[in-house]
Amino acid sequence: MKEGRKEVPRLRMATATEQWVLVEMVQAVYEAPAYHLILEGILILWIIRLLFSKTYKLQERSDLTLKEKEELIEEWQPEPLVPPVSKDHPALNYNIISGPPSHNIVVNGKKCINFASFNFLGLLDNPRVKAAALASLKKYGVGTCGPRGFYGTFDVHLDLEDRLAQFMKTEEAIIYSYGFATIASAIPAYSKRGDIVFVDRAACFAIQKGLQASRSDIKIFNHNDMADLERLLKEQEIEDQKNPRKARVTRRFIVVEGLYMNTGTICPLPELVKLKYKYKARIFLEESLSFGVLGKHGRGLTEHYGINIDDIDLISANMENSLASIGGFCCGRSFVIDHQRLSGQGYCFSASLPPLLAAAAIEGLNIMEENPGIFAELKEKCRQIHKALQGISGLKVVGESLSPAFHLQLEESTGSREKDVNLLQKIVNLCMSRGIALTQARYLDKEEKWLPPPSIRVVVTVEQTEEELEKAASTIKAVAQEVLL
């Protein structure tokens, strides 16, 4: 011990001068406690072992002879490219519609009234829209033969973007050539790995794909439950306080839909905006169903609630519902939208929207601006049919009374999804044979994050007369009685 104490001052002097003399080092080894030496010894042995075992493995891999390779290839059998699909899969045989899918539709040879296409404003066979598209066809042909960056930008596209921005009262709009790709490209353009997205449970499939492509952290809150969202936001705040450096570079987004396709309900936007400013998260609003439906002039949920549109960072919608065209658009402030022109995958790497479809959309917008009365008319019809469909034995209406696309679900499920689907299909088929075209809401069962229960989709359009609405309600009632009781 005495020697140890003597050693310590000497060692200290050595560190002070920063010169380790060899003799002193050897002495230090002698003086070190036994367990220390043993531990070091084990470590050294372990390292040697690891070194050796690694070389051994490498040798094994590259030492397969040609004969062994051939044998491995022979033995190995691939699985079939796709699993088999049973011949009576409910989605295998599509309904064939002869002619246009307009108000009077011919499904599988039977004339029906259309209660299944999202043609809310009846623009599908509006003669003005057709004339505008025809004029564009005669001027530009059909395709654009290139993406926006390479001579695929037509003056029609620029016009449509300007008109949409004006209509929605935002600074800028950007159009995509396909509705599904719009939100699925917009989300990954802003939200990357490491960012956090709070999304509603009932978000549609396109949003789910966008979130998946973004690789961000997804936090799901219960459908339209602001308390649940606040709980998640609070939890995140606590996390942030633990690691403020990381919090400073982690972006937060809240993704909601204006009118949910899967449930027919509206998102409580005013509370959401309050949460946005309290917890500093940006809002992306998907308005595919609410654009051209809600609000006094059809501007969507922000007009419906009277919220300043600049409070929403990005509004995305597709033009395939109310505008009866193809494609989608995003609108918002230039600061936000301009970024997508270089980083929106569906914008940069895809051919642009055919000009005749853009011209049809412009004419659709014109009609919407000239007849703001159709929105109130549509709401009235929705209310009428909602009321008429209440009280059907066996079926319940899912969706708000001002939603033109709502669901009819079984009041009591049979217990098996397949049986439910078959029952509903019977109802749909009978309705079709009586002249009311309906469809079941289709989902990819295995891929949905939150699979809604099977349902019949009912869509209300301005073209449906009151008599037709009454007829539809009574047919559905009668058929439901026959099938379910």
Added chain:
Amino acid sequence: MLVAVLTYVGYGVLTLFGYLRDFLRHWRIEKCHHATEREEQKDFVSLYQDFENFYTRNLYMRIRDNWNRPICSVPGAKVDIMERQSHDYNWSFKYTGNIIKGVINMGSYNYLGFARNDGSCQEAAARVLEKYGVGVCSTRQEIGNLDKHEELEKLVADFLGVEAAMTYGMGFATIFSMNIRALVGKGCLILSDELNHASLVLGARLSGATIRIFKHNSECAIMEGSIVRLPEVIALKKKYKAYLYLDEAHSIGALGPSGRGVVDYFGLDPKDVDVMMGTFTKSFGASGGYIGGKKSSAPVPVPLKGGDHELWKKSTDVASGFRIASNNLPLCIPQELIDYLRTHSHSAVYATSLSPPVVEQIITSMKCIMGHDGTSIGKECVQQLAENTRYFRRRLKEMGFIIYGNEDSPVVPLMLYMPAKIGAFGREMLKRNIGVVVVGFPATPIIESRARFCLSAAHTKEMLDTALKEISEVGDLLQLKYSRHRLVPLLDRPFDETTYEETED
């Protein structure tokens, strides 16, 4: 070698200036032109990282006028471009109201010349528009499956020589998030060419399978304009019992004696390719994509023995994507692929179907190419394209430019290398009434920026000659004729499959 050094120097200078400008903007010495965040949201986490946009702000902005040029006519052989001016160095554009008419269009993917506003295709599309309208407002599985779609799918299957086909509304979306996920999942291996398009790369990444990338060609890194070596790929695929996914977005209609794509070009059996995917945007003058399905070649499965099966990649071979699975499932019967896609594909369930006039355009143009409309216009177009391609490429090589790609590919990349020349080339060509496409980083490696000419059957020899004359003039002006090897004119080169490069070093 000198060119490479100068290119790097060029980028270095631009980067330095970029930092300087950013510094000046930060200290408000220079005016900041780009949009900024709202006042109310200034304390939110910033939406963009500063460095992400460095390239955009400082390099791209300077030459931004070469892209997104708006046109106001049919994207045919000649096009009308709207003139734009910028008074603040490309931060914003104003339209002068002038239209530059009759610009020779070497930028649109109009291989067979079907981008027209007259003729039988347009008339048929107009008839269908009158009858059906423009939109569909529903998905394929619900109530959006029109008789026109069924007709189109039968025709596509007939055209490709496969059993059945499925069509989609968007070419890009046909792969990305819509179908690779349906076919491939975790536990599978994807062997993908390093030059595959962004949509394939994204779709493959999203599927969750293991991905291995193999070199496009081991000797020289050729990009775009090169043709896949299909016979070797199919031989490999048969040997290792893999599945082949072939993306023919550009080659369908453009290659092959009857315009049926790369399979036709090599004279192979379409049944050897398991999944044939393509788009209607380029050669058919419409939009949308398709997948053609084959007879399943899976034998009766045997339970796998344990162990890791790694595939040894050959660096000299080229393919568009393989798929190998490693689980067990019972045998499947023919036409299963398309049935599976009809029931399980994302876009059939959630996305709108193709618009009827677009469908009619595809039907008419496809019938024309096949000769079913009774004329030989289709065949003539295919032949004209092949002639134009060979002529154009040969003349450019004779002039001394460095051209990449296969002799028969209608996409002709002309190397520029230096960043300053990208902007200069685009602008000079427009002054001479020729519209070209220039691409640089990040679409290509940083020192390999290029101009890409897209030939079309609609280009006449006079147009090509005019274009060649102007290209030669600009090439002399900008010193683009890098090639040390000069081709002897009118030499009849034997056809060889190797991708081509002539370099200075």
